[in-house]
Amino acid sequence: MNDTSWGAPSRAGYWGAPDQGPVQGAATAPMGPAHDAHALNPSETQPMPIVPDVAASGGHQDDDRGAAQSSGPLFRDETAHAAHAAHSSNPAQKPQEPMTGAPQPAPAPQKKSAGRDLGAAIGVGVGLGAVILASLFFEKAVFIGVIAVAVVVGLWELTSRLQERKAIKAPLVPLAVGGAAMVVAGYVRGVEGAWVAMALTALAVLVWRMTEPPEGYLKDVTAGVFAAFYVPFLATFVALMLTAGDGPQRVLTFLILTVVSDTGAYAVGWRFGKHKLAPRISPGKTREGLLGAVAFAMAAGALCMHFMIDDGLWWQGLLLGLAVAASATLGDLGESMIKRDLGIKDMGTLLPGHGGIMDRLDSLLPTAPVVWLLLVVFVGSG
Numbered sequence: 001m002n003d004t005s006w007g008a009p010s011r012a013g014y015w016g017a018p019d020q021g022p023v024q025g026a027a028t029a030p031m032g033p034a035h036d037a038h039a040l041n042p043s044e045t046q047p048m049p050i051v052p053d054v055a056a057s058g059g060h061q062d063d064d065r066g067a068a069q070s071s072g073p074l075f076r077d078e079t080a081h082a083a084h085a086a087h088s089s090n091p092a093q094k095p096q097e098p099m100t101g102a103p104q105p106a107p108a109p110q111k112k113s114a115g116r117d118l119g120a121a122i123g124v125g126v127g128l129g130a131v132i133l134a135s136l137f138f139e140k141a142v143f144i145g146v147i148a149v150a151v152v153v154g155l156w157e158l159t160s161r162l163q164e165r166k167a168i169k170a171p172l173v174p175l176a177v178g179g180a181a182m183v184v185a186g187y188v189r190g191v192e193g194a195w196v197a198m199a200l201t202a203l204a205v206l207v208w209r210m211t212e213p214p215e216g217y218l219k220d221v222t223a224g225v226f227a228a229f230y231v232p233f234l235a236t237f238v239a240l241m242l243t244a245g246d247g248p249q250r251v252l253t254f255l256i257l258t259v260v261s262d263t264g265a266y267a268v269g270w271r272f273g274k275h276k277l278a279p280r281i282s283p284g285k286t287r288e289g290l291l292g293a294v295a296f297a298m299a300a301g302a303l304c305m306h307f308m309i310d311d312g313l314w315w316q317g318l319l320l321g322l323a324v325a326a327s328a329t330l331g332d333l334g335e336s337m338i339k340r341d342l343g344i345k346d347m348g349t350l351l352p353g354h355g356g357i358m359d360r361l362d363s364l365l366p367t368a369p370v371v372w373l374l375l376v377v378f379v380g381s382g
Contacts, residue, residue: 124351128360132255136248143251144187144239148180151232153357155179157348158227165342169216170224174204179232186236187243194236201228230365231358237368241375244382246310253304254371257324258364261297265329268292277329282336290329297321297328309379316378320371327370328363335362 135142155175162168178201185193205224209217241250269289277285301321305312335358339345348356 121352121354124354128351133252136251140187140242140247143242144183147235147238148183150357150361151179151183151235152176153350154231154361155227157350157356157358158231159223161342161344161347162223162227165344167216168223169209169212169220170227171205171208171220174201174208175224175227175232178204178228179235182228182232183236183239187239190243191240194233194240197236198228198233201232231361234365234368235361237372238364241368241372244375246308246382249308249310250371250375250382253301253308253320253375254324254368255364256304257297257300257321257371258328258367260300261293261321261325261328262332262363264296265289265293265325268295278333281333281340285329285333290325293325293329294322297325305378309375310382311379313378316374320374320378323370323374324367327367331363331366334366335359 132143132146135146156172159170159172159175162170178197182194182197182201185197189196202225205228206221209221209224238251238254241247241254244250265285266289269284269286269292272292273286273288275287276283277287277290298318298321301317301319301324302314303317305317305320306314335347339347346355347358350356351360354360
């Protein structure tokens with residue numbers, strides 16, 4: 001029955017309020033339930049029992065309200081109040097919220113992490129360095145073979161990720177053959193040989209793609225020409241360094257400066273980095289890390305030019321180190337841009353702790369022509 005029909009008499013009879021007596025004309029005039037209730041004699045009226053709403057009150061009674069609550073709430077708004085009080089008194093049904101003014105425990109400080117398996121990374125790096133040094137000082141032709149293999153693997157990683165993530169089918173066969181030929185041509189015929197091999201590789205990409213349907217032709221050949229320039233053509237400048245009389249020393253200088261630049265950026269950025277360098281491209285790189293790369297590379301450049309390069313001067317090494325730090329950082333950011341567009345973290349998984357071959361060539365590839373050019377300007381082509 002509606003609470004409104006019994007609210008007034010129940011409250012008056014329960015709390016002992018004075019009765020106003022019967023209403024005149026109640027016997028002949030039809031009235032609603034509320035008027036009938038007032039017309040009856042209080043001595044003959046029994047209070048309407050009210051059944052407690054167990055669902056609304058959560059099955060618990062509020063002892064502080066005394067006997068008035070033993071038969072359930074008297075008014076409609078008391079039901080919600082009783083339910084709120086019952087839930088508040090039962091922590092099992094409602095989790096307690098912390099007080100606003102109470103002091104909160106400070107969060108535990110996060111320990112900086114390298115983000116990779118440093119043990120595996122160091123082991124792989126030492127192994128790669130041993131292979132490079134052995135081939136570099138044993139026989140120049142062997143080192144050219146190492147460059148060609150790295151180029152082919154890098155092209156495979158790049159074209160595979162393009163097809164997986166963007167459905168771009170850059171033809172691998174002409175890229176791999178042309179890329180290896182580009183490195184050899186650069187070593188044998190110099191800059192002219194490298195440019196001719198680059199042009200022929202691009203033409204081979206255009207023709208090879210014609211064997212498939214025309215849909216997507218433009219994006220596939222554009223990606224193929226980009227891959228030919230980005231990986232084998234830039235790597236050819238390492239072969240051009242090797243043609244000089246002190247070629248092994250020039251290549252070693254190029255490798256040392258690039259590795260030292262990356263190491264300085266990582267060490268200083270990890271320890272002191274606070275200001276992001278390019279957060280939308282590579283959130284982990286900081287301006288402090290860039291300064292560390294510059295400082296480390298300039299110091300290493302001065303030492304290498306003085307002790308390893310014929311007729312080299314220390315101040316030339318400072319300029320060389322500064323240029324390497326800039327080109328290596330830009331190369332790293334460039335590949336980060338590619339990987340962010342593809343939605344991947346690494347180009348491959350071939351090298352534990354490093355990713356793929358392309359993840360190691362990212363800073364080396366754009367640095368190779370910079371070092372080659374500055375060495376030619378400083379000490380000649382040799």
